[in-house]
Amino acid sequence: MAVSKPGAKRPPSPALMKPVTPDDLLSKIVGSAPLSRSSVTKKLWDYIKERKLQDPKNKRMINADAVLKPIFGGRSQVSMFEMTKLVNQHVK
Helix, strand or coil: CCCCCCCCCCCCCHHHHCEECECHHHHHHHCCCCEEHHHHHHHHHHHHHHCCCECCCCCCEEECCCCHHHHCCCCCEEEHHHHHHHHHCCEC
16 A cells, blocks of 8 residues: 655546536536536536525535526535536536
8 A cells, every 4th residue: 555745646536537528508607618527516616606606504505596407407406415416417
């Protein structure tokens, strides 16, 4: 078992860096160009923060606007953990 140096950065997972293509619903937020999964997540969080869609009382919950609701399977609120699973259904 290899021991890493303190403060050494772990290389990004190849699965997260592989480009994925957003479907029509998700491309309204992140664009239609192929992106890494981490870039999709970052752009999605930028969208959520810009529009103040995080629940102010429970920051783990995301409130859906008209664009996010179809991505969230019609639900008006999902947890940030559910969001990742739901968004993965909208990439190829």
